[in-house]
Amino acid sequence: MIKLAIVGLGKMGLSHHAVANIHPDVEVVGICDSSSYVLGVLKKYTGVSTYGDFDSMIRDVDLDAVLIATPSSSHAQIVNTALERGLHVFCEKPFTLDPRDAERLTAAAQERGVVTQVGYHNRFVGAFREVKGLLDGGAIGTVTRVLAEAYGPVVLKPKGGTWRSQRNEGGGCLYDYAAHVINLVNWYVGEPTGVGGTVLGRVFSREIDDEVSSTLYYPGDRTAQLSVNWSDESCRKMTTRITLWGTTGRIYADRQECQVYLRDSARIPEGYEPGWNVRYTTELTDPVWFYLRGEEYSAQIDSFVQQIKERRSNGINDFASAAATDKVIAMMVADARKGPTTALDGASEPSSERRRAPGPRWWRRLRDRGAPAFSESS
Amino acid sequence: MDRLLFGDNQFFGVNHMSEEKARAQALRFQDIDAVIGVLDTAYDEGVRTFMCTTHERIELVCDHMRGQPERYADFTFYPCMPYAHKYANAVTESGMLGAVKRFLPDEGLMDAAFRGGASLAKKDIEGLTTLLIDAEMKMFAGLRTPVVFLQNVVVDLLLGLGFKDAFRIFAEHVESRYDAEPGFITMNLPALLPVLEELQIDNPVVCSNINKLGFRMCGGAQAYEAALRERRVRAIAMSVYASGAIPAREAIEWVCAQPNIQSIVFGASSAANIRNTCELVSEYWPQPSAIESGVGERAPT
Numbered sequence: 001m002i003k004l005a006i007v008g009l010g011k012m013g014l015s016h017h018a019v020a021n022i023h024p025d026v027e028v029v030g031i032c033d034s035s036s037y038v039l040g041v042l043k044k045y046t047g048v049s050t051y052g053d054f055d056s057m058i059r060d061v062d063l064d065a066v067l068i069a070t071p072s073s074s075h076a077q078i079v080n081t082a083l084e085r086g087l088h089v090f091c092e093k094p095f096t097l098d099p100r101d102a103e104r105l106t107a108a109a110q111e112r113g114v115v116t117q118v119g120y121h122n123r124f125v126g127a128f129r130e131v132k133g134l135l136d137g138g139a140i141g142t143v144t145r146v147l148a149e150a151y152g153p154v155v156l157k158p159k160g161g162t163w164r165s166q167r168n169e170g171g172g173c174l175y176d177y178a179a180h181v182i183n184l185v186n187w188y189v190g191e192p193t194g195v196g197g198t199v200l201g202r203v204f205s206r207e208i209d210d211e212v213s214s215t216l217y218y219p220g221d222r223t224a225q226l227s228v229n230w231s232d233e234s235c236r237k238m239t240t241r242i243t244l245w246g247t248t249g250r251i252y253a254d255r256q257e258c259q260v261y262l263r264d265s266a267r268i269p270e271g272y273e274p275g276w277n278v279r280y281t282t283e284l285t286d287p288v289w290f291y292l293r294g295e296e297y298s299a300q301i302d303s304f305v306q307q308i309k310e311r312r313s314n315g316i317n318d319f320a321s322a323a324a325t326d327k328v329i330a331m332m333v334a335d336a337r338k339g340p341t342t343a344l345d346g347a348s349e350p351s352s353e354r355r356r357a358p359g360p361r362w363w364r365r366l367r368d369r370g371a372p373a374f375s376e377s378s
Numbered sequence: 379m380d381r382l383l384f385g386d387n388q389f390f391g392v393n394h395m396s397e398e399k400a401r402a403q404a405l406r407f408q409d410i411d412a413v414i415g416v417l418d419t420a421y422d423e424g425v426r427t428f429m430c431t432t433h434e435r436i437e438l439v440c441d442h443m444r445g446q447p448e449r450y451a452d453f454t455f456y457p458c459m460p461y462a463h464k465y466a467n468a469v470t471e472s473g474m475l476g477a478v479k480r481f482l483p484d485e486g487l488m489d490a491a492f493r494g495g496a497s498l499a500k501k502d503i504e505g506l507t508t509l510l511i512d513a514e515m516k517m518f519a520g521l522r523t524p525v526v527f528l529q530n531v532v533v534d535l536l537l538g539l540g541f542k543d544a545f546r547i548f549a550e551h552v553e554s555r556y557d558a559e560p561g562f563i564t565m566n567l568p569a570l571l572p573v574l575e576e577l578q579i580d581n582p583v584v585c586s587n588i589n590k591l592g593f594r595m596c597g598g599a600q601a602y603e604a605a606l607r608e609r610r611v612r613a614i615a616m617s618v619y620a621s622g623a624i625p626a627r628e629a630i631e632w633v634c635a636q637p638n639i640q641s642i643v644f645g646a647s648s649a650a651n652i653r654n655t656c657e658l659v660s661e662y663w664p665q666p667s668a669i670e671s672g673v674g675e676r677a678p679t
Binding site: 010011015019022041162237241254256257282288289293 | 390391392393394395396397404463466469473476503531534535536537538539540541542543544565566569591592593594595596597598620621623
């Protein structure tokens with residue numbers, strides 16, 4: 001039995017707690033949260049041992065592993081403490097808010113030889129795994145461009161009372177939604193050498209971004225475009241889509257299906273044929289021992305458990321791969337501050353004064369004239 | 379319970395195979411008259427029970443049915459609560475307590491319930507749960523709701539956490555307040571049944587995926603078969619077509635041959651598909667002479 005503690009009992013923490021608790025190889029020996037009523041209810045009704053702070057829990061309880069689902073700004077410190085104790089660590093995404101922390105923690109974990117994982121559950125979604133297999137097999141040749149999208153209805157009005165509405169706590173669409181698609185793009189085509197044209201736009205929020213767009217650059221003029229919006233009510237829930245164009249075909253995938261077009265010249269994988277192919281989630285999904293919200297949530301916990309049991313890392317979503325995602329996010333934050341790199345009046349780079357302005361001169365002119373497409377919504 | 383129940387996924391852009399198809403359906407059923415048109419077709423084919431989430435748009439369907447009591451004399455709702463995305467999105471935006479507050483009829487009650495902080499009393503959590511149930515049930519006032527379901531995301535969360543008392547609180551409240559039977563939707567049937575038995579919720583109405591593919595049948599098809607054969611349960615099979623992955627005839631033939639299944643819940647958008655399912659079910663599942671599955675006719679233990 002793996003003795004596991006859960007740190008942070010918000011939406012993800014509760015869900016992980018349920019899935020881990022019913023895993024045949026796991027015993028949840030403690031849960032920890034700053035909210036006394038959530039702990040009180042769980043203690044009273046499930047009998048689990050509860051702790052108001054992480055340090056006392058880690059001191060008092062004999063543990064093999066921790067699962068961290070606290071607000072993102074606290075990840076680095078809690079992970080660090082857990083690693084000092086030699087514990088295996090599962091941490092929710094995003095891993096850290098500072099890539100230097102991510103690198104330091106990755107190195108520390110490697111030194112101690114513990115199993116690490118970060119909750120990028122899309123890598124356990126059947127359709128997205130299928131895409132990875134197709135790319136590794138060279139099905140669409142050389143990938144020239146990627147479009148990675150995520151839309152959903154999280155912030156739909158100008159208000160918000162949780163840490164997710166605060167930039168320094170790791171809130172915002174970039175850390176919450178975009179991190180997922182960045183992580184997928186990294187998995188598929190590797191780490192970008194640079195980013196450009198990043199816009200962290202607001203729809204309703206005052207402090208944080210609700211929309212994210214950016215271009216990730218790869219060697220050989222290849223790019224990936226990100227388009228993310230968590231203020232999109234037209235989507236019932238978070239919807240992630242990936243499209244990849246290659247020299248011998250095109251792949252589109254979302255959680256439900258994987259549509260593949262293969263040219264005659266493609267290296268056709270087994271079971272596929274030239275032209276259109278569709279694989280559905282019903283055939284791409286491996287069964288899990290317990291289902292809550294999606295097979296991927298169970299599969300990722302099971303992956304963590306199996307690695308601990310076998311005392312070896314399988315590398316899926318380990319700290320090193322999550323650190324790469326953190327690095328891209330940090331590049332995007334820096335890039336977004338620059339604003340437009342080419343202005344209408346011919347200068348190749350806008351002046352620093354213009355950079356601080358709410359947009360280039362042509363944008364302000366149009367806005368002041370009240371051009372509908374550019375007017376700020378009130 | 380009728381042998382065939384009508385589901386509502388198709389009306390709300392839920393499709394487990396294709397987001398494109400889901401959106402096309404959402405577009406088509408944006409107009410509530412389109413929803414009611416399909417329900418009318420099903421009703422006229424003899425499918426009289428509508429098993430639906432407590433999505434806010436269902437309220438419009440309820441209003442329609444209430445307005446024509448004679449036309450819909452036998453129309454029955456099986457409400458399934460809560461409509462989880464409403465809560466999940468609210469939790470992301472407002473936090474756990476903020477979300478609960480938002481859906482409670484009166485914020486004062488919530489404040490009172492949590493005044494105790496860590497020493498939250500048992501009756502408070504019971505009170506809170508029943509208030510949430512009442513809020514979800516409001517739209518069905520004056521309509522027939524003989525079975526009220528707890529949605530799988532909640533059932534399976536509670537099951538995983540080992541928060542068993544919540545099933546009892548739900549069952550008792552639904553029985554006493556609405557004179558209805560509690561129903562449970564789950565993706566983990568073999569794990570849930572022993573827990574309900576332990577809570578002495580006898581011969582429960584449980585709805586879960588049961589299909590030839592074994593799609594989303596956690597614990598495996600064999601464990602499902604054993605559970606159906608050995609446990610006292612009134613099982614409702616959902617996702618029998620596995621979102622279209624299994625041809626209709628093959629799907630119905632298989633599910634009708636499984637032990638102890640009382641009903642099938644299915645979703646369809648066209649008259650032809652509704653009729654086809656009705657015909658297949660009567661072909662493979664001829665009405666036995668003595669079905670003891672009638673709701674309200676629970677056999678004594």
